[in-house]
Amino acid sequence: xxxxxxxxxxxxxxxxxxxxxxxxxxxxxxxxxxxxxxxxxxxxxxxxxxxxxxxxxxxxxxxxxxxxxxxxxxxxxxxxxxxxxxxxxxxxxxxxxxxxxxxxxxxxxxxxxxxxxxxxxxxxxxxxxxxxxxxxxxxxxxxxxxxxxxxxxxxxxxxxxxxxxxxxxxxxxxxxxxxxxxxxxxxxxxxxxxxxxxxxxxxxxxxxxxxxxxxxxxxxxxxxxxxxxxxxxxxxxxxxxxxxxxxxxxxxxxxxxxxxxxxxxxxxxxxxxxxxxxxxxxxxxxxxxxxxxxxxxxxxxxxxxxxxxxxxxxxxxxxxxxxxxxxxxxxxxxxxxxxxxxxxxxxxxxxxxxxxxxxxxxxxxxxxxxxxxxxxxxxxxxxxxxxxxxxxxxxxxxxxxxxxxxxxxxxxxxxxxxxxxxxxxxxxxxxxxxxxxxxxxxxxxxxxxxxxxxxxxxxxxxxxxxxxxxxxxxxxxxxxxxxxxxxxxxx
RNA sequence: GAGGGUAUAGCUCAGCUUGGUAGAGCAGCGGAUUUUUAAUCCGUUGGUCGAAGGUUCGAAUCCUUCUACCCUCACCA
Numbered sequence: 001x002x003x004x005x006x007x008x009x010x011x012x013x014x015x016x017x018x019x020x021x022x023x024x025x026x027x028x029x030x031x032x033x034x035x036x037x038x039x040x041x042x043x044x045x046x047x048x049x050x051x052x053x054x055x056x057x058x059x060x061x062x063x064x065x066x067x068x069x070x071x072x073x074x075x076x077x078x079x080x081x082x083x084x085x086x087x088x089x090x091x092x093x094x095x096x097x098x099x100x101x102x103x104x105x106x107x108x109x110x111x112x113x114x115x116x117x118x119x120x121x122x123x124x125x126x127x128x129x130x131x132x133x134x135x136x137x138x139x140x141x142x143x144x145x146x147x148x149x150x151x152x153x154x155x156x157x158x159x160x161x162x163x164x165x166x167x168x169x170x171x172x173x174x175x176x177x178x179x180x181x182x183x184x185x186x187x188x189x190x191x192x193x194x195x196x197x198x199x200x201x202x203x204x205x206x207x208x209x210x211x212x213x214x215x216x217x218x219x220x221x222x223x224x225x226x227x228x229x230x231x232x233x234x235x236x237x238x239x240x241x242x243x244x245x246x247x248x249x250x251x252x253x254x255x256x257x258x259x260x261x262x263x264x265x266x267x268x269x270x271x272x273x274x275x276x277x278x279x280x281x282x283x284x285x286x287x288x289x290x291x292x293x294x295x296x297x298x299x300x301x302x303x304x305x306x307x308x309x310x311x312x313x314x315x316x317x318x319x320x321x322x323x324x325x326x327x328x329x330x331x332x333x334x335x336x337x338x339x340x341x342x343x344x345x346x347x348x349x350x351x352x353x354x355x356x357x358x359x360x361x362x363x364x365x366x367x368x369x370x371x372x373x374x375x376x377x378x379x380x381x382x383x384x385x386x387x388x389x390x391x392x393x394x395x396x397x398x399x400x401x402x403x404x405x406x407x408x409x410x411x412x413x414x415x416x417x418x419x420x421x422x423x424x425x426x427x428x429x430x431x432x433x434x435x436x437x438x439x440x441x442x443x444x445x446x447x448x449x450x451x452x453x454x455x456x457x458x459x460x461x462x463x464x465x466x467x468x469x470x471x472x473x474x475x476x477x478x479x480x481x482x483x484x485x486x487x488x489x490x491x
Numbered sequence: 492g493a494g495g496g497u498a499u500a501g502c503u504c505a506g507c508u509u510g511g512u513a514g515a516g517c518a519g520c521g522g523a524u525u526u527u528u529a530a531u532c533c534g535u536u537g538g539u540c541g542a543a544g545g546u547u548c549g550a551a552u553c554c555u556u557c558u559a560c561c562c563u564c565a566c567c568a
Contacts (some may be wrong), residue, residue, distance in 0.1 A: 052529095056524060131503095144531055146503085475561095
């Protein structure tokens with residue numbers, strides 16, 4: 001670092017601005033490589049980061065990387081000015097530079113820009129990790145990879161400079177979201193925004209982050225979901241709305257959970273959860289097509305076929321299928337006994353729904369590798385879902401499962417204000433008994449329902465997990481630019 | 492929250508079992524080399540061994556505590 005500062009000083013003394021304000025870039029590396037015939041012997045102007053230097057005496061080769069890819073540079077003192085050469089002598093790997101030169105192929109067939117003008121665009125003061133690669137495609141070997149996860153997450157900028165596949169993962173993330181947005185906009189959905197700071201949180205079972213507004217002198221909560229606000233918009237008369245929402249949950253962190261994460265929720269009036277299953281499988285399979293041109297995807301070594309339609313399996317049937325136990329209509333004691341028989345640990349305080357959910361999580365969930373809709377959950381676990389039109393004790397709800405993970409959550413929405421009030425009251429009782437994830441009663445939301453909400457279906461999709469699936473990443477931290485970390489210790 | 496693992500040079504890692512003045516490759520610096528591509532060759536700089544304490548004549552190495560990260564489980568969608 002000391003040496004780089006000295007080089008910087010020398011550049012300044014030479015009258016070279018090491019941080020010029022502008023450089024007119026006219027070409028991209030990838031485009032030149034892909035259209036060599038068109039560019040051969042033509043002059044091009046490129047800008048980017050110098051990723052390697054190979055000095056061969058009077059001849060020097062380097063690799064310039066811009067956002068499109070890499071291209072080789074050839075420097076020969078005969079071809080450019082002494083001043084440019086002096087600048088080049090003070091250049092390090094990692095510096096951002098601009099070059100002008102003629103395109104040619106070397107005798108080894110590499111598309112190369114023979115540099116005639118050289119401009120320093122930004123002098124780096126810290127060395128970037130040098131990663132070397134040999135070969136291409138399948139036989140590629142990487143040397144000295146920048147791989148330390150802690151440094152990669154804390155200094156994502158370095159990770160992105162050095163690791164192209166990381167950059168590509170995040171580009172895919174953007175394309176996935178774009179694909180969903182296109183799908184919904186094409187169907188006439190309205191993209192909306194609702195409050196992140198809420199006087200009352202709701203729409204999910206989770207503990208919130210709490211904050212304080214100084215001027216109003218009141219407690220505000222960071223949203224854990226946007227469900228109740230979007231339903232207010234349906235009451236207001238919109239037929240179909242969606243929102244990509246950052247949600248915040250004050251809970252544990254692991255490879256599937258980050259305190260802030262992205263959820264996409266959508267609501268459609270005059271439709272039920274059967275419609276929503278159709279929409280979900282269409283939207284998810286479209287993402288696969290947009291991204292890979294195929295319904296077949298790979299996740300952590302598993303082949304997954306996203307081609308619709310997906311099977312629809314009631315939750316209790318899925319349990320019966322895996323365990324042979326029919327839980328329909330069982331009372332609490334019977335459920336406890338079955339759980340024990342299946343070696344599923346239960347807690348004294350749990351109700352029927354919670355025990356069923358636990359048996360499902362333990363015995364069924366890990367088996368659900370191919371896309372499937374698990375439907376018709378216990379009512380007690382779903383305080384915002386409409387009661388099933390035929391099966392008592394259950395609600396019209398589904399969750400899509402892919403690769404053993406829940407990818408979303410959807411219901412036919414509860415629009416009966418009296419039923420909704422009762423459900424809230426049950427939640428309040430749970431809260432009073434110490435369940436800190438039970439939902440508070442939202443009087444304004446009830447008032448909205450009392451003004452009449454049409455029959456409606458809604459869906460929430462965990463975007464981060466979806467991105468993990470489509471980018472074949474094992475941890476949520478690999479699909480978030482800046483995952484939550486403890487403060488760094490500066491020495 | 493419990494258990495396991497990791498922490499040594501800018502990057503990747505060896506050394507620790509069995510205590511004796513800190514090592515390699517890459518990067519950097521100096522030199523050779525006019526088409527290389529993990530360029531090569533010669534020389535060379537660089538480390539408070541995550542932090543603190545202890546045992547010892549002597550600690551990267553043994554012990555204790557702490558910190559961060561990773562994994563598994565728990566909690567949790």
